[in-house]
Structure formats: structure tokens, C-alpha cells
Amino acid sequence: MTPEQLAPIGEVLARLLSPHAEVVLHDSATDQIAAIWNPLSGRVPGDPSLLGELDELTATATDAYGPYPKVLPDGRRLSSVSAVLRDDTGEPKYVLCVNVDRTAFESASRLLAAFAAPISAQPKAFFEHDWTEKLNELVAGYVQERGVPVERLSRSDRLELLSRLDKAGVLSQRKSVPVVARALQVSRSALYQLLAEARKEPHADPA
Amino acid sequence: MTPEQLAPIGEVLARLLSPHAEVVLHDSATDQIAAIWNPLSGRVPGDPSLLGELDELTATATDAYGPYPKVLPDGRRLSSVSAVLRDDTGEPKYVLCVNVDRTAFESASRLLAAFAAPISAQPKAFFEHDWTEKLNELVAGYVQERGVPVERLSRSDRLELLSRLDKAGVLSQRKSVPVVARALQVSRSALYQLLAEARKEPHADPA
DNA sequence: TCCAAACTGGACGTAAAGTCCAAAAGATGA
DNA sequence: TCATCTTTTGGACTTTACGTCCAGTTTGGA
Numbered sequence: 001m002t003p004e005q006l007a008p009i010g011e012v013l014a015r016l017l018s019p020h021a022e023v024v025l026h027d028s029a030t031d032q033i034a035a036i037w038n039p040l041s042g043r044v045p046g047d048p049s050l051l052g053e054l055d056e057l058t059a060t061a062t063d064a065y066g067p068y069p070k071v072l073p074d075g076r077r078l079s080s081v082s083a084v085l086r087d088d089t090g091e092p093k094y095v096l097c098v099n100v101d102r103t104a105f106e107s108a109s110r111l112l113a114a115f116a117a118p119i120s121a122q123p124k125a126f127f128e129h130d131w132t133e134k135l136n137e138l139v140a141g142y143v144q145e146r147g148v149p150v151e152r153l154s155r156s157d158r159l160e161l162l163s164r165l166d167k168a169g170v171l172s173q174r175k176s177v178p179v180v181a182r183a184l185q186v187s188r189s190a191l192y193q194l195l196a197e198a199r200k201e202p203h204a205d206p207a
Numbered sequence: 208m209t210p211e212q213l214a215p216i217g218e219v220l221a222r223l224l225s226p227h228a229e230v231v232l233h234d235s236a237t238d239q240i241a242a243i244w245n246p247l248s249g250r251v252p253g254d255p256s257l258l259g260e261l262d263e264l265t266a267t268a269t270d271a272y273g274p275y276p277k278v279l280p281d282g283r284r285l286s287s288v289s290a291v292l293r294d295d296t297g298e299p300k301y302v303l304c305v306n307v308d309r310t311a312f313e314s315a316s317r318l319l320a321a322f323a324a325p326i327s328a329q330p331k332a333f334f335e336h337d338w339t340e341k342l343n344e345l346v347a348g349y350v351q352e353r354g355v356p357v358e359r360l361s362r363s364d365r366l367e368l369l370s371r372l373d374k375a376g377v378l379s380q381r382k383s384v385p386v387v388a389r390a391l392q393v394s395r396s397a398l399y400q401l402l403a404e405a406r407k408e409p410h411a412d413p414a
Numbered sequence: 415t416c417c418a419a420a421c422t423g424g425a426c427g428t429a430a431a432g433t434c435c436a437a438a439a440g441a442t443g444a
Numbered sequence: 445t446c447a448t449c450t451t452t453t454g455g456a457c458t459t460t461a462c463g464t465c466c467a468g469t470t471t472g473g474a
Contacts (some may be wrong), residue, residue, distance in 0.1 A: 008290035008305055011269060174430085178430090190451080393422090416473100422469070423469100429463080433470090
């Protein structure tokens, strides 16, 4: 379990709570900040952790702490939680802290009560109702794009096209496999082979 | 990196955001829920994850996804983020998801815009191609229409709702049956019985 | 309270979904 | 042209999801 492996967690939490929270990963060996996302406190990796009290932590039943209150030098109030992460031997290795700035919520909550307006949302039109239609469109589109009829598409063409179909969800439609195979003019076996390949190497679309 | 080692993170996040969020740890090997804290969705460990292609994930620059929108069967709207956790070899091993119930915030969307706004739908691709969304929308819509929660719908209500779901093509989506059954809160068997009935008597829409 | 209708969990047969392989068909280059 | 490498094919085979069925239990009304 390395900081790199844990990074997605920090990243994702920072995003979820942005801009009202910071996420800090402390290394308990060095007692320094190993990584930090969206720092509210202005700290950077390498800074001392100043959490010292790992001993306190080890006393408790669970490795989850908080939420408990904190205050920043500038007066902002925080809610904080901490998770102790242990290595395979059970030794504490990292401490992950999330600090949420409550000031925004507090002031908001005061103003909130008055406005209780419902929000109507537009259900989007999702997957094509008739997936064969979708299939046809995609195939036709591709063929036109290449100016080559299906039966003369190269292997890599088929790979690319199949990848698109897969991403469009056509293949997660019931009983679609044989139909798709016929559309691409390959055998069912070949389809699965191509599919395995297509899914391995995601043919990055320029998005 | 085991679920046990990661447990404190889940615990701590659930506490921090409680009662407005659930935290789910997916095992990408089995595509099942390894652990869940404060379940809003009623899922339990061992349930299928319904995460889509992990391959898609490998394509991206970062292992952090979201926030993106979701809807629960009961109509609550969620903000979700996901973090992909890899083992030493770089293989995806777990996916940690945090789902925050936004309904409380939505009524204050203006004030809390910063919190609720960054809902740029992006990783559409990686959660199973959105028939679950459709399912949720339809169920939520129906529930709202009747003003009765799912678990108290009458038989004929369920029949009607199921008919809609069927017409919307949800049931011709692979692996959807158990999910739909759970959404309607009936057993798989009962679902098939209802379905047979629904298909016999097309509950004529006035079209 | 009792009955009939409905639901449940599980067993079961079937049909797709996927995997695998040996042989055929195409490519490639000397 | 021949030898070799790659890809495709058809088919056998395993696994997974679908759909049916049934006995036992629950539920909602009369």
C-alpha cells in the first residue's frame, strides 16, 4: 500500500467535496505529509504532520476517528475524520484525514430554510430503444467514413468499429452477439476474439 | 491491500458524510460489493457491483472519476465519485465509490452550487451503460406519481410499472432481471409471474 | 378466523454467452 | 513457388443467465 496506490482515493474525495474540503495523507513513519489534495491549510507534502498522537489512536477499537471539530488559524471551522491504514503486519502506516470546511454550510443552512423549491429534472433519453437501429447506424457510418463496404474492411477496421459498438452498449443487449457478428461479417468466434482485443486496448477516442 | 485494510477509510467517510452518503468498496475480481458503509441503496456485501468494463478505466490518465449524477429508485439524486485502487502490479483491484445524497442540498442549489454543481457527466462509459439509470428514473417517477414508496406498491401498481419498464426495453438488457426484481422489491419468481401477466394484457396506453 | 390468491426460495431444463482448439484460408517474404 | 506466420472458421465444450415450475409460506380480505 503506497501513497501512489492511495492517491485515487484522495483525488476523488477532494473532487467530491471541492472546494470545501482538504484531504491529507500522513506517513506515520516519518510523521510527514505524504500527499495532500485541495489544501485549505496551505500545507504541502513533506510538511510535518503534527499529529503525533498515533499512540492515542492505537488504543481504540476501530481505526476510524471522528468527526471531531477543528479550527483553522483564520477562524474557519472544520469537521475532521481520520482513518488509520495498516500494513500487512498490522502496523499503522498511513493516516488519511479529511477536513471539511463547515463555514459555507453553516451560513448556507441559515439562509436555506426559506427556499424549499423543488427541482424538476429532465429524464434523458437513454439507450436506443431499438438497438438494431443503433447497430446499423454505427456500421453504416463507419463504412461511409472509410468508403469501404463491410465485407472488405480490414481487421483493424473491424476492431475499431467493434470497439465503438461495444462502447455504445450494443453488446450488452440481449442476443445481440450473433447479430453483430453477422453485421461485421465475421464468425461468432472471430467476434469474441476481436472483442477481447478491443477491450484490452481501448483505442483511445480523441475525447 | 485488503478490504480490511481499507475499511477505516470507508468507515470514516461514512461518518463524515452521514447520513447523506454511502460508501461502497467493489472487488473488481469478483465484480461484487466487498464492503459497504451506510447503505442508502439497500445493497449488501456480495451483491453484484454492476460496474462496467474495468478495461475502460485503464484508458484514463487518472484513477479518479466523478463527480457524476445518479438516481436512486426512490428518487433521491446522488453525486458519486469513484477511485480505482490498484495492486503492486498495477492491476485494478478495488473500486471505492462514494455516493452523496444531494436532495438535501438541491433545494439550496444556488447557495451550495459550488458543492453540487461540478456534476460534469464524464465517465458515463464506465458504469454499466445506464439502463440502471433508466430503471431508477422510471421507478422513481412512478413512485412519485403514486406518492407511495416502492415497498408499499400494490400488485397492480407493480404490474403497471413493470409494464412500463418492459416497454422501455429495460428487460431486454442483459442481466437486468435480478436488478429489476430488487427495484420492485419482489422475488425473481414473482417478477416473471408479473411479467407474464403484463405481457399478456398490454395495459393499453391510449396511444 | 379461515381461505384464496400471491409471493418466496429453490430446483431444474434450456438457451445464450463465452472459451478453446485444430484445421482451413489468407497473407508475407525469400 | 514454397514455407511460414497470422487470422478465421466451425464446432465442441463450459459457464452463466433465462425462464419455468413447484411446494411451502405469507398476505390480504371476506
